[in-house]
Amino acid sequence: xxxxxxxxxxxxxxxxxALDGAQLDQRWRELQSSVHPDRFTxxxxxxxxxxxxxxxxxxxAYQRLKDPLKRAAYLCERxxxxxxxxxxxxxxxxxLMQQMAWREGLDEAGDSEAVRSLxxxxxQHERSLLGRLQELIDARNDVAAAAAQVRALMFVARFRxxxxxxxxxxxx
Amino acid sequence: xxxxxxxxxGQASDPHQRRIAVGIDLGTTHSLVAAVRxxxxxxxxxxxxxxxxxxxxxxxxxxRRQVGFDARAHQAEDAAHTIASxxxxxxxxxxxxxxxxxxxxxxxxxxxxxxxRTRQGPKTAVEVSAEILATLRQRAEDSFDDELFGAxxxxxxxxxxxxxxxxxxxxxxxxxxxxxxxxxPTAAAVAYGLDHGSEGLYAxxxxxxxxxxxxxxRLTKGVFEVAATGGDAALGGDDFDxxxxxWALQQSGRQAVSPQDxxxxxxxARRTREALTDHAHATLHCPLDGGDLRIDVSREQLExxxxxxxxxxxxxxxxxxxxxxxxxxxxxxxxxxxxxxxMPAVRRAVGEFFGEQGHVRVLTxxxxxxxxxxxxxxxxxxxxxxxxxxxxxxxxxxxxxxxxETMGGLVERIVERNTTIPVAKAQEFTxxxxxQTAMAIHVVQGERELVADCRSLARFELRGIPPMAAGVARIxxxxxxxxxxxxxxxxxETGSGVQASVVVKPSYGLGDDQVAQMLRDGFAHAQDDxxxxxxxxxxxxxxxxxxxxxxxxxxxxxxxxxxxxRSIGALMQQLRELSAGxxxxxxxxxxxxxATGTEEFAAARMNRGIRQxxxxxxxxxx
Numbered sequence: 001x002x003x004x005x006x007x008x009x010x011x012x013x014x015x016x017x018a019l020d021g022a023q024l025d026q027r028w029r030e031l032q033s034s035v036h037p038d039r040f041t042x043x044x045x046x047x048x049x050x051x052x053x054x055x056x057x058x059x060x061a062y063q064r065l066k067d068p069l070k071r072a073a074y075l076c077e078r079x080x081x082x083x084x085x086x087x088x089x090x091x092x093x094x095x096l097m098q099q100m101a102w103r104e105g106l107d108e109a110g111d112s113e114a115v116r117s118l119x120x121x122x123x124q125h126e127r128s129l130l131g132r133l134q135e136l137i138d139a140r141n142d143v144a145a146a147a148a149q150v151r152a153l154m155f156v157a158r159f160r161x162x163x164x165x166x167x168x169x170x171x172x
Numbered sequence: 173x174x175x176x177x178x179x180x181x182g183q184a185s186d187p188h189q190r191r192i193a194v195g196i197d198l199g200t201t202h203s204l205v206a207a208v209r210x211x212x213x214x215x216x217x218x219x220x221x222x223x224x225x226x227x228x229x230x231x232x233x234x235x236r237r238q239v240g241f242d243a244r245a246h247q248a249e250d251a252a253h254t255i256a257s258x259x260x261x262x263x264x265x266x267x268x269x270x271x272x273x274x275x276x277x278x279x280x281x282x283x284x285x286x287x288x289r290t291r292q293g294p295k296t297a298v299e300v301s302a303e304i305l306a307t308l309r310q311r312a313e314d315s316f317d318d319e320l321f322g323a324x325x326x327x328x329x330x331x332x333x334x335x336x337x338x339x340x341x342x343x344x345x346x347x348x349x350x351x352x353x354x355x356x357p358t359a360a361a362v363a364y365g366l367d368h369g370s371e372g373l374y375a376x377x378x379x380x381x382x383x384x385x386x387x388x389x390r391l392t393k394g395v396f397e398v399a400a401t402g403g404d405a406a407l408g409g410d411d412f413d414x415x416x417x418x419w420a421l422q423q424s425g426r427q428a429v430s431p432q433d434x435x436x437x438x439x440x441a442r443r444t445r446e447a448l449t450d451h452a453h454a455t456l457h458c459p460l461d462g463g464d465l466r467i468d469v470s471r472e473q474l475e476x477x478x479x480x481x482x483x484x485x486x487x488x489x490x491x492x493x494x495x496x497x498x499x500x501x502x503x504x505x506x507x508x509x510x511x512x513x514x515m516p517a518v519r520r521a522v523g524e525f526f527g528e529q530g531h532v533r534v535l536t537x538x539x540x541x542x543x544x545x546x547x548x549x550x551x552x553x554x555x556x557x558x559x560x561x562x563x564x565x566x567x568x569x570x571x572x573x574x575x576x577e578t579m580g581g582l583v584e585r586i587v588e589r590n591t592t593i594p595v596a597k598a599q600e601f602t603x604x605x606x607x608q609t610a611m612a613i614h615v616v617q618g619e620r621e622l623v624a625d626c627r628s629l630a631r632f633e634l635r636g637i638p639p640m641a642a643g644v645a646r647i648x649x650x651x652x653x654x655x656x657x658x659x660x661x662x663x664x665e666t667g668s669g670v671q672a673s674v675v676v677k678p679s680y681g682l683g684d685d686q687v688a689q690m691l692r693d694g695f696a697h698a699q700d701d702x703x704x705x706x707x708x709x710x711x712x713x714x715x716x717x718x719x720x721x722x723x724x725x726x727x728x729x730x731x732x733x734x735x736x737x738r739s740i741g742a743l744m745q746q747l748r749e750l751s752a753g754x755x756x757x758x759x760x761x762x763x764x765x766x767a768t769g770t771e772e773f774a775a776a777r778m779n780r781g782i783r784q785x786x787x788x789x790x791x792x793x794x
Contacts, residue, residue, distance in 0.1 A: 002779070029395045033565055034781060037594070037655050041351065042557040043720045045767040046774040052654065054778060056596045063591065164494060171487050 003054060007061035007074065017072060017137040019065065028062045068130050069157055072137060072150050081143035083150050095152055098125075102159060112170040119163045126156050191321035193351060193556035194312045195359070195548025198301060198325055198339065200259040200408060201381030201511070203227050204542060205308040205323075206549035207315070208558070213363065213546040216315045224541060225311075227381075229303045230254040231290040239307045251276035251435030253290045257410060258300035260382045261286050263334035270406055274414060274438075276431030285338065298338050302345035309348055322349035324552035326544050328383040329355035330403040330571050332617050333629050333659050340656070347705070351555045353656040355568055356380070357387035358398060359547030360509040362564070363538055365391050373399070373502050375492075377522055378509035378544075379485065382408040386488050388496045388503070397567045400496035400590045402488050409445070409512035410438075412478045417441040419477055420456050420467050433460050440465075448474050449514050475517045482521050489525060495590055500526055505533035511541050567592050570653055577614035577623045579604060586651050589619065593657055598650040600666075607639040611647055613672075615661050634663040634672040703756075710756035714747055714763050721770055724777060731776045743769045 008015040011027045033039070035054035040047040064070045073083045102122060109115045129149065136146040194207045194216070202224040206215045215223040222241070230243035231253045238246070247254045255277070266272065266281035278289040287294035305325075312320055325348075327339050336353055343350045357376035364370070371391050378385040385403040389396055417437045421428060428437045440458035447454035448471045458465045493500060506522060513519065519534060526532035538546065554564045569592050575585040578601070587597050603611065611634045618626030637645055646666040653659050664671045721744060729737065747762040 026392075029392060029397070029565075029567075032567060033395065035778070036565055036567075038352070038555060038565060040778075041555045042716075043724060043774070045717075046771040047720075047724075047778065049771070050775050050778045052594055055655075056594050056652070059592050059595050060597075167494065168491055171490055 003057050006078070007065050010058070010061050011065060013065070015075070015078075017068075017075060017134045019071065021066075024062070024065055028058065031058045068133070069150060069153050072133055072146060072153075075137055076143045076147045076150060079141070079143045081147040083147050083154075085151055085154055088148075088151055091152060091155070095155075099155060099159065106159075106163060106166060109166075112167055115163060115166055115170060119160070119167070122156065122160055122163065126153065126160070129153055129156065190558055191556040192312070192316050192318055193321045193323065193549075193552035193558070194308075195324045195545050195550070195552045196305065196308055196326070196348075197356070197359075197545035197548060198259065198305065198327075198342075199227055199380055199544075200257050200383060200410065201227055202541070203304050203308060204545040205312050206542070206545040207312065208549050208553035213549040213553075215542050215545055216312055218311055219314075225304065225307060226256070227258065227301075227304055228254060228256040229258070229295075229300045231292040231295065233291060235292060237292075237303060239303050248432060248436040248439060251431040252278065254435075255288055255290070255295060255300045257382050258297040260406070260410075261288075261297040262301065263332070263336075263338040264297075271414065274434065276434040298342045298345065301339070301342035305343055305346035305348055309346055320348070321556050322351040322552070324352050324354055324359075324548045324555065325350060326356045326359045326548050327353050328378075328380070328403065328405060329357050329385045329387050329398075329401040329568075330383065330405045331657075332405075332572055332627055333574075333657070334627065335405070336657050340658070350656075351552055353658075354548060354551055354566060355385070355387065355398070355401065355571075355657075356544045357385050357401065357507075357509065358389065358396060358566055358568055359545075359551065360507050360538075360543045361387075361389045361391070361396055362547035362550050362566070363543045364507050364535060364547075365396060370505070372504040373498060375489070375503050375506040375526075376509060377485070377489070377506055377513065378403075379512040379518060380408050380510040381512070382406070382410050384408055384485055384488065386485070386492050388492055388498065395565045395567065397592075398569045398590075399498070400492045401569055401571050402492040402495065403571075404484060404488060407481065407484060409442070409510070411481055412445055412474075412512065412515075413438055413441040415477050415481070416445055416456070416469070416474060419473075420458075420465065420469075424465055424467055426460060426462070426465055428460060430461060436460065437465070444469055445474060445515070449516065471516070478517070482517060485518075486521060486525055489522075500532075503532055505535050507535045507543070509540050509543055513540050568655075568657065569593060570595070570657055572617045572627075573619055574615070574617050574629075574651055574653070574659060575626075576601075576649060577616060581623045583616055583618070583621060583623055583626055586649070587653065593653045594655050596650060596652040598648050601647045601649060602643045603637065603640065603645045603647070604642055606642050608642065608645070609637045609639055610635045611637065611663070613649060613661070613663055615651075615659070629659065630661065632661075632663075632672055634665065634670065636668075636670045637665045638668050638670075640667075707754060707756040707759075710759040710763070711751055714751040714759050717763050717766060718744060718747060718751075721766065724770070724773065728773075728777045728780065731780065732773060736773065740766075740770055740773065 011024065013019065032055065035051055035058055037048050037051040037055060040051045064074050076083060105118050109118055129152065133146060133149045136142045136149060192207065194205050197204045204215050204223055204225065206213055217223050225240040226244040228240065228243040228247060230238040230246055230250060232238065243254055247256060261269065264286055266279050266286045269286065272279060280287040280289050280294045282294065285296045285298065287296045309320060323343065325339060325343055327336055339353060340350055357378050360376050360378060361374060374389050374391060376387045376389065383405050384407040387401040388399040390399050428434050437458050440456055444454050444456040448469065452471050454469055456467050456469055503526060506526060508519065523534050551564065551566065553559055569590045570587060571589060573585045573589045574587040575583045578584045586599050587595060612631065613634060614631045615629045616623055616626040617629050620626050634647060648664045648666050650662050651659060662671065743766040747766050750758050750762045
């Protein structure tokens with residue numbers, strides 16, 4: 001066990017997209033229980049610094065594994081298909097049309113009820129895209145196609161953030 | 173084992189002696205200190221048996237000060253020099269203060285942090301808070317008849333970096349060793365969690381005098397994990413009082429102009445609001461310049477008047493649920509914290525908010541004024557190494573996103589809010605112009621897109637970048653947030669290795685030199701000689717480090733080669749010898765040398781510890 005190990009090894013999980021969220025959470029708590037700086041308060045500054053590094057590393061891996069999009073991007077990158085979202089902006093026409101329809105929907109939504117219904121739609125769509133992503137990575141190991149799928153999902157995630165921001169403003 | 177034959181230094185503390193660690197709730201309206209005694213957390217009373225200390229400091233003639241009840245007794249008559257609710261000014265500038273005009277103070281908008289002009293000169297919230305903390309420290313030391321090992325101090329979860337740093341500065345001024353800053357809702361959950369042995373998702377609704385916090389926590393076998401936190405750093409019981417006071421003036425056609433009148437009215441409003449908790453009707457009575465103001469208020473009137481404030485707290489609750497991606501029905505219970513949650517309207521509204529789906533318990537059985545301090549005491553006890561099981565672990569989050577300014581005054585977020593701490597994140601940026609050799613880095617905190625709408629935390633510059641075409645340089649900006657929630661930032665040009673870094677402090681809070689100056693000025697009852705104090709601290713730290721190193725050697729000494737063992741032994745010996753002398757700088761230098769010299773050993777022990785922990789787990793899994 002090494003601080004430089006990859007996220008999956010660090011958490012003792014199989015390197016694949018499908019993941020048991022409860023197991024991940026439990027391992028995270030176990031790992032933090034062993035490495036958190038608060039466990040070493042009586043052991044001096046050096047131990048504190050190292051515990052801090054470990055704790056940061058465990059949190060970093062946890063954040064990456066917990067978020068399906070980040071986890072997929074990490075897997076694609078490890079398997080030689082980096083996401084490079086800034087250089088790969090081309091999206092299928094159909095996808096862009098969908099995005100535009102959603103954006104219009106958000107602009108027109110007058111109350112939090114309407115925004116929430118749009119949020120449900122987007123979430124459902126997102127779930128189906130994630131299902132497809134799992135198939136591309138775990139079943140077919142088609143990382144190039146998976147990377148394209150991740151890029152599309154990044155748009156969806158950003159749109160979901162806009163929806164949430166809108167909800168915040170409406171509910172304040 | 174020559175190492176073990178070296179004799180103990182004369183005044184070494186007994187390693188088995190219990191370390192006295194306290195929890196301090198530094199509140200807007202009152203503050204408390206608590207400690208674990210005989211296995212139970214309890215608030216420590218003053219000589220008159222009172223546990224609450226009003227967070228009020230009065231600056232009098234000839235450098236005299238009053239703190240707590242004495243100060244509060246003169247609040248109305250000496251309002252301009254009697255500072256209450258200073259927590260609201262913590263790490264703030266004048267422009268940040270809403271409703272400053274209602275307050276009986278003359279504010280000084282000095283760089284860094286706003287101050288109040290008093291007889292004894294301008295006083296910042298840091299100095300006022302240090303007086304309160306020093307009073308509580310004294311109370312604790314009197315209770316135990318011993319010096320404190322350290323303190324856990326609570327802050328609102330929603331406090332930003334500047335406010336946290338200011339709190340830590342205040343503790344330093346008061347001569348307290350801060351074991352950890354923890355969030356108030358988390359502390360409250362600790363107090364409840366250990367009493368009830370609860371597991372699952374809990375909400376903490378904390379409406380204090382001047383701040384409102386709401387947190388969602390997941391409890392699992394002694395691990396308290398904050399799922400999301402939110403709130404409003406400028407909303408509290410005081411605001412209910414302001415509304416009531418303004419209403420009373422409007423109804424009676426009266427005015428409160430002088431600082432005395434403003435102060436008296438605010439206090440009368442609070443008394444009336446508190447009376448309306450147990451009674452359906454009360455009379456607001458307040459002596460003003462032009463004669464007494466007397467007006468009847470019903471609980472219903474108060475509730476109608478303050479409903480918008482209550483709505484703001486419910487909106488924050490909804491937002492936190494959304495951030496954590498959970499439903500109201502997932503929440504098993506809600507812990508009520510803060511004196512203002514005694515208002516029946518607040519309990520009713522929170523109950524109804526969760527009640528639609530049924531079975532949420534509204535927990536009010538621990539005194540809402542004491543619960544935060546009690547939780548802090550439990551955590552302090554654990555951090556001091558006194559807890560036997562050592563199972564308590566708090567995993568908190570940062571409340572507000574952190575980022576830096578990019579072209580056009582936009583914010584690039586680097587660490588998102590509700591990320592578990594400690595955390596480190598880095599992002600690469602590049603130059604904007606050909607031949608650009610310096611880059612200004614502006615660190616901000618907040619959720620808005622524009623820098624102007626976020627809080628500015630620090631500015632620093634990376635200089636000496638080799639001239640390159642625009643967009644070629646690779647500047648890696650790293651953020652690190654420690655377990656106290658405090659930020660440090662560094663920047664590195666990866667091609668040339670040019671580096672710059674800053675512990676976030678400059679635009680707010682106090683510089684180390686300012687703190688040192690205040691200490692020299694004989695601040696906060698610190699009449700002891702600075703040199704002696706520095707020496708005593710250096711010796712205590714040295715003893716602590718020697719003990720820690722010795723116990724590490726006893727436990728895992730076989731990880732070291734003979735040569736390493738000898739060199740560590742020599743460093744320990746050197747520290748022991750210097751520690752018997754009078755030169756605190758030399759002691760500190762030797763301690764640092766030992767810390768550095770044992771770093772690899774510590775790393776090896778950590779790695780082994782983790783391997784063992786994980787090995788245990790794999791067997792379990794098979």
